[in-house]
Amino acid sequence: MVSLSVYFEGSFWVGVLEIVRDGGLRATRFVLGSEPTDAELYEFLMRHGTALLERAREEHRREVLRRKRAERRRGR
Numbered sequence: 001m002v003s004l005s006v007y008f009e010g011s012f013w014v015g016v017l018e019i020v021r022d023g024g025l026r027a028t029r030f031v032l033g034s035e036p037t038d039a040e041l042y043e044f045l046m047r048h049g050t051a052l053l054e055r056a057r058e059e060h061r062r063e064v065l066r067r068k069r070a071e072r073r074r075g076r
Helices: 038-075
Strands: 002-009 012-021 024-033
Touching: 002 038, 012 038, 024 038
Parallel strands: none
Antiparallel strands: 002 012, 012 024
8 A cells, every 4th residue: 555645744735545455564765845735745656756666665675675784783
C-alpha cells in the first residue's frame, strides 16, 4: 500500500510518501514549497512519483546497511 501525506511544516508544505509492504514501512519526505492544489499535486506525482518510490526504497536499504554496520561495531 502506498500513501501520501501533505502537511505544513514551518514555512513550507511537505509531502511524505509511505510504502507498506511485506510487513515493512519505507518512506521519503520532500518539500513542496507553497500549498499545492490537487491538480499541482497530481502533476508532481505523475512527474516524480517513480523517482520518489525508488528513493523510499533506497533510503530503506541505507538504513538496513547502517544498522548492520552498527551491530558489527558493537561486536568488536
